Amino acid sequence: MLREKLIEFVAYEVVKAKSFVTAITGEGINEQKIRDTLNKALNNYPREIDTLEGFTENPNKAWKYYNIILQMLADSEPTDAHRALAELESLGILNSIITITVSGLHQMAGNKNVLEVHGNINTLKCVSCGRVESVKFPLDQHKMPPKCRHCSSILKPGYLLYNEQLPSKEMTDAIIDVTVSKIMCIIGFRRVVEPIPSLILRAKQCKAIIIEINPEKTWITSKFSDYFIDGDINEVLTKIVKSVGRIIKNTESYIV
Ligand SMILES: [Zn+2]
Incomplete structure (x- = not known):
């Protein structure tokens, strides 16, 4: 599928899965x-x-x-990718973000439901x-x-320092969110770092569609991803959210 078509297709899938979308973010989302x-x-x-x-x-x-x-x-400051995810939550599409980033930039961008597992x-x-x-x-x-x-x-x-336990409340909430997700978006990962592989595996077992957005293919791509969108994370997420907004608006005007 052509990249632009894939972005549009993903936007439709995300709208269909309304409020059952979870994003998992890594360091690649930062500046x-x-x-x-x-x-x-x-x-x-x-x-x-x-x-x-x-x-x-x-x-x-x-x-x-x-x-x-x-x-x-x-x-550090929130990026366009942070802001796009905040908009996706305000549109009622994104249920939660599970992140291994530690700077609090998702909250600064406006997201309310952020699980910081590190x-x-x-x-x-x-x-x-x-x-x-x-x-x-x-x-x-x-x-x-x-x-x-x-x-x-x-x-x-x-x-979290090495050899320190993952936070139990955030992990419990993350597992619940992943279990009910219809779509899991994986954004900005390169390294294999727990609990990410376990959460992706669980989403896959629970039949979620895995959408990976990364500049290059990763260890996740061949093993887990149903759709892989390469390129600049800021650009891709901004385009997806713009399409989501347009689809919602068109659907509403059709219903009226
Ligand atoms: Zn004390």
Whole structure:
């Protein structure tokens, strides 16, 4: 199918599946300049501090890096792709977004139902009592590491570190949403990172149509995707949502 025809076809399918559409988003949805800056910073990043064990062994060293990197992420802005998904929710089509991104940009763009299965950088979490509090970066370097106001233990970043458990409430909600989905849109993924393969597998078992939108084919394409749309994620999503809006409008005028 020609690409433009495929975009139009997907828009029709999405309208048909009204309110049973789930999107799963990865880092590819974020601004390219943020991804480039972050990748550069991560090259100088000691890997051990990104594990829960490494963090608790040396929180001062870990926070020295976190403070710089999380500031970069906190400065990022929603893209056209974020805005397109917000519009799809406001049209009553998109049920929820399940995301491994951690910058809170879906909410900033206007989405209400966002399940952040890898946490959120705009929060800090106590390693002892689990209390979560909101935060603005950069943190004061003279007051490192940050401490819990409730129990005085050390606070970790609100995103998931390696070897840390996936958040149970978000995962329960994500599994429910995936189970009832008629369409699952997979957007901006390259890496194989849990819980994404498990959620895609579940959607497939529950007979959802899998639509993948990525610049290049991925590990998902041959294994799971029913339809693959290549190209710039911002452009593709904007076109789909524009078509969805037009289809809804035409349908309404036909009914009247
Ligand atoms: Zn605490």
